[in-house]
Amino acid sequence: MAIWKPDLKDRKGPKYRQIADAISEAIDSGTLIPGTRLPPHRILAYDMGISPNTTSRAYAECVNRGLLYGEVGRGTFVKIPQKDMDQATGLDRPQQGPIDFSKNLPCPSPCSAFFSQTLSRLSARHDLQALLDYQTGDGNLKHHLDAGRDWLSRTGVTASNDEIIITSGAQHGILTALMSVTCPGDTIATEKLTYSPIRLMARRLGLKLITVDMDDEGMIPTALDKACAKHPVKTVYLTPTIHTPTTATMGEKRRKAIAEMARRHDFIIIEDDVYGPLRPEAVLPLAELAKEKTVYISSCSKCMAPGLRVAFLRAPVAMIRALRQAVSLSCWMPPPLMSEVASQWIFDGTASLLTKAQRSEAAHRQAAAKKILGNYRYRADPHGFHLWLTLPHHWQVDDFCREAVSRGVLLTSGHTFTPDTRFSPGAVRISLSYEPDQKRVLKGLEILSTLLKEEDRPSALVI
Numbered sequence: 019m020a021i022w023k024p025d026l027k028d029r030k031g032p033k034y035r036q037i038a039d040a041i042s043e044a045i046d047s048g049t050l051i052p053g054t055r056l057p058p059h060r061i062l063a064y065d066m067g068i069s070p071n072t073t074s075r076a077y078a079e080c081v082n083r084g085l086l087y088g089e090v091g092r093g094t095f096v097k098i099p100q101k102d103m104d105q106a107t108g109l110d111r112p113q114q115g116p117i118d119f120s121k122n123l124p125c126p127s128p129c130s131a132f133f134s135q136t137l138s139r140l141s142a143r144h145d146l147q148a149l150l151d152y153q154t155g156d157g158n159l160k161h162h163l164d165a166g167r168d169w170l171s172r173t174g175v176t177a178s179n180d181e182i183i184i185t186s187g188a189q190h191g192i193l194t195a196l197m198s199v200t201c202p203g204d205t206i207a208t209e210k211l212t213y214s215p216i217r218l219m220a221r222r223l224g225l226k227l228i229t230v231d232m233d234d235e236g237m238i239p240t241a242l243d244k245a246c247a248k249h250p251v252k253t254v255y256l257t258p259t260i261h262t263p264t265t266a267t268m269g270e271k272r273r274k275a276i277a278e279m280a281r282r283h284d285f286i287i288i289e290d291d292v293y294g295p296l297r298p299e300a301v302l303p304l305a306e307l308a309k310e311k312t313v314y315i316s317s318c319s320k321c322m323a324p325g326l327r328v329a330f331l332r333a334p335v336a337m338i339r340a341l342r343q344a345v346s347l348s349c350w351m352p353p354p355l356m357s358e359v360a361s362q363w364i365f366d367g368t369a370s371l372l373t374k375a376q377r378s379e380a381a382h383r384q385a386a387a388k389k390i391l392g393n394y395r396y397r398a399d400p401h402g403f404h405l406w407l408t409l410p411h412h413w414q415v416d417d418f419c420r421e422a423v424s425r426g427v428l429l430t431s432g433h434t435f436t437p438d439t440r441f442s443p444g445a446v447r448i449s450l451s452y453e454p455d456q457k458r459v460l461k462g463l464e465i466l467s468t469l470l471k472e473e474d475r476p477s478a479l480v481i
Contacts (some may be wrong), residue, residue, distance in 0.1 A: 019243070021103070021285075022044070022049070022056065022079055023057075023062065023065055023066060024036075024037050024040030024041065024044070024052065024066075025040060026040060033068060033072050033076075034072050034073075034075035034076040034079060035076070037072070037076035037078065038076045038079040038080050038085075039072065040087060040222040041076070041086070041106070042080070042083065042085055045085055045096055050096050050176075051096065051135055051137075052097065052128070052131075052132070052368075052371065053095060053096060053132060053363070053366050053367045053368035053371055054094050054095065054096040054366065054367070055092075055093045055094065055095050055366055055367050056086070056093070056094045056095070056096070058093065058158050059073035059074045059076075059077050059094070059290075060073070066328075069143055070321075071086075071331045072088060073480070077094055078342055080400060084097060085097060086127075087371075087374075089367070089370055092367070092370070093226060093367070094111060095366075095367035095370070095371065096367075097371070100319075106309055106375070110426070111454050112353070113299055113454060113458065116426050116427065117424070117426055117427045117428065117429055117430050117453060117458050117461060117462035117465070118428045118449075118452050118453060119429050119430075119448045119449050119452070119453075119462055120428040120429055120430045120449060120451065120452075121171040121429060121449055121451040121452040122262065122321070122403050122404050122430075122451065122452070122480055123322065123324045123402070123403075123449075123451060123452050123453040124320055124321070124322075124324055124376055124451055125318075125375075125376055125379035125380055125383070125481065126379070126454045127323075127376065127379070128372075128375070129322060129323040129326075129372055130323075131365065132368050132372070133323070133359070134145075136359055136362050136363070136368075137265070137359075139362075140216065140358065140359075140362075143170065144454075147406075148354065149355050150348070150354075151352040151354075152351065153354060155180050155352045159173070159354065160179065160295070160377060161358070161361055162188075162354075162358070162360075162361050163179040163182050163184070164179065164341070164361075164438070165303060165360065165361035165364040165365060166179075166182045166184060166330035167179060167182060167386075168364050168365070169295075169316060169318075169330055169364050169369070169433055170182070170314070170316055172295055172300070172347070173291060173294040173295055173300045173303060173316060173320075174300040174302055174303055174306060175300075175303050175305050175314055175332050176306065177332040177456065180335055180338065180408065181332050181333060181335055181338065182330055182331065182332055183330075183331040183333065183338065183341045183342065183345060184328065184329070184330060184331075184345075184352050185328075185329045185331060185345060185352055186327045186328070186329070186352045186353070186355055186356075187317060187319055187327035187328065187329050187393070188290065188292045188315050188316075188317035188319065188329045188348055189215060189328070189348065190215075190329065190345075190348065190352075191315040191317070191329040191331050192215075192219065192288060192290060192315060193214070193219055193344075193348060194255075194331070194341055194344040194345055194348060195288045195331065195333075195341070196219055196220075196225070196253070196255075196288070197223065197347070198313075198337060198340040198341045198343075198344045198345040199252065199253050199286045199337070199340070200223060200225055200252050200253055200311070202223065202224030202225070203224060203225075203226070204225055204226070204250075204252040204253070205225065205226045205227075205228060205250055205251050205252055205298065206220055206225050206226070206227050206251070206252065206253050206254070206255060207227075207228050207230050207242065207246075207249075207251045207253075207254045207255070207285075207334055208227065208228075208229055208254070208255045208256065208437060209229065209230060209232050209233050209236060209237045209256055209257070209261070209434060210229045210230060210231055210281075210438065211232065211261075211263055211264055211435040211443060212229070212255070212256075212257070212435060213255075213257065213262050213290065213435070214332070214389070214434050214435055216255055217437045220437075226249075227437050227440045228245055228251075229436075229437050229441075230242050230245050230254075231281055232259045232264065232266070232267055233266075235267070235268050235269055235272050235277065235399075236256065236258055236261055236264075236267070236268040236272070237256050237268070237272075238266070239272060239276055239279060242254065242276065243279060243283075244384075246279065246283040246285065250281060251285045252285060252286070252288050252323075253285055253286045253287070253288055254276075254280070254285055254286075254288070255288040255290065256287070256288075256289065256290070256294075257289075257290040257291070257293070257320070258273060258289065258291070258297065258301070258304060259291055259294045259297065259301055259302075260293035260294070260401075260402045262404070262435070262447075263404065263406050263430070263432065263434075263435045263445075264397055264406045265397045265398050265399045265402050265404065265405065265406055265445070266397070267297075267399065268301070268347050269336055270300075270301065270302050272305055272431045272453075273301075273302060273303075273304050274307055276304065277304055277307035277308035277311070278308075280308045280311040280312070281308065281311060283388045283477075285311070285339075286311055286312070286313065287304050287305075287308060287311055288312075288315070289303060289304045289305055289311050289312055289313065289314045289315065290315050291303060291315060292315070292316065292317045292319070292320045292329075293399075293403075294316060294372070294403060295320075295373050296320065296321065296338060296376060296380065296399075296401045296402065296403075297317065297399075297401055298310075298377065298401065300310070300420040305332055305398055308332065310334050310336075310372055311330060311334075311339075312332075312333075312334075313329050313332075314331065314332040314333070315329055315330075315334045316329065316330050317329040317330075318360045318363075318369070319372040319377055320370065320376070320403075321372060322363060322368075322369055322372045322373070323372075326356060326359065326360055327356055328352065328356050328357055328359075330358040337384075358367075360452070367370060371395040377401045379404055379451075380400075380401050380402060380450070380451060381400050381401055382456075383403070383448060383456070383459060384398055384399075384400050384402070384450065385400075385447070385448040386459065386460060386463065387450060390412045390460070390463040390464060390467050391405075391407070391463060391466065391467055391470075393465075394408075394410075394470055395407070395408040396408065396448075403449055403450060403451035404447050404448060404449040404450065404451070405448050405450070406432075406445055406448075407445055407447075408444060408445045409444055409445060409470075410470060412473060413470070414445060415431050415432055415433060415442065415444060416433075417430065417441075418446065418469070419431050419446060421469060422465070422466065422469060424476060425465050425469065426462075426465065427462045427465050427466060428448045429447070429448060430445055430446060430447040430449070432445040432447065433448055448466070450465075
């Protein structure tokens with residue numbers, strides 16, 4: 019929170035407007051940078067010796083001007099100027115060559131500018147020794163765990179610091195969870211379509227992987243029940259919110275059914291919720307329905323920056339020791355500097371600002387996709403990064419992907435997400451978020467629309 023008080027000397031007009039003008043000038047001069055949390059209006063009123071109603075009106079005026087935004091229970095923050103949002107690329111991504119719809123990474127945002135500001139502020143501190151040393155005890159600084167607790171609360175997960183583990187991103191978190199709750203020979207169940215590295219992790223850890231049928235809400239409880247009756251399932255990995263690749267989000271009734279099943283069949287749920295923060299309204303996590311049976315994973319990379327490899331795991335206290343051992347075995351400790359940057363962003367409002375920017379840009383791109391591909395069968399979440407396109411019957415997945423590449427568009431084949439290689443989903447994932455130039459996004463979608471309209475599938479050469 020900024021220790022800041024406006025200078026109203028030589029200002030004229032209503033006092034609330036004088037304060038609003040002072041805030042505007044402080045933002046323009048760089049005294050108040052985007053993400054800065056302002057003092058609560060009552061505290062500012064007390065410091066200035068004026069009515070809280072005056073400071074409240076001043077903040078409201080700044081919100082109307084697009085200078086500030088407020089979050090219930092968290093405070094009032096300086097907003098990113100719209101011109102910066104419009105011009106920001108934030109990440110070094112190619113704007114020539116093939117149009118890349120294959121990488122499901124965050125949309126362009128001003129994250130690099132925030133990163134520069136944060137590193138500058140950190141460089142002026144004199145208490146950075148802990149960020150360069152091995153972490154002891156629970157492996158993390160207390161305020162990093164405090165930040166994790168704050169971040170998890172945004173998707174409805176309640177946790178104490180004793181229940182939180184920090185890992186080097188969500189993929190490392192999944193591996194850590196599998197290392198902690200399984201032994202070679204154990205059985206892991208996943209959705210029929212799932213995050214592709216799971217298959218490789220299971221193979222490396224000597225696990226038997228089985229798949230469970232899905233529908234428009236994700237994993238089907240009755241199918242999971244049958245799988246558990248047939249196999250000794252040790253853990254179930256699933257993505258119940260904005261599923262990769264189908265974009266499905268599981269309803270509360272189904273989540274309750276799977277939570278009850280975890281108790282009845284005695285398996286551990288690994289709940290991958292990296293996309294959960296993108297939804298404006300959180301869906302009740304499995305981690306709240308079956309606390310004693312769930313390892314919950316949330317990450318900073320999808321909402322803030324992909325290179326910010328920080329994830330927060332919430333798990334039952336009884337599992338924490340095994341998770342810490344798995345983290346130590348696999349990487350000793352997550353880099354404390356990355357955890358510090360993530361914590362600063364969570365505390366100062368930058369995380370919220372960047373998450374809202376991701377939602378907004380994703381929604382804009384999804385709307386554009388609907389206009390261009392709306393006549394074809396596809397699934398999407400209005401705030402998600404990707405869509406799941408079912409191909410017309412005359413197109414085979416591999417042929418469609420090859421033809422798209424020949425026309426300058428990269429896609430991800432549905433086969434990438436099928437642990438059971440006998441299953442062909444007849445669909446492709448189109449990731450709208452990676453390309454920095456929206457004109458390229460529109461061009462790529464138009465190319466795919468033209469390709470889908472072609473009735474005659476290109477014939478393979480016969481030799």
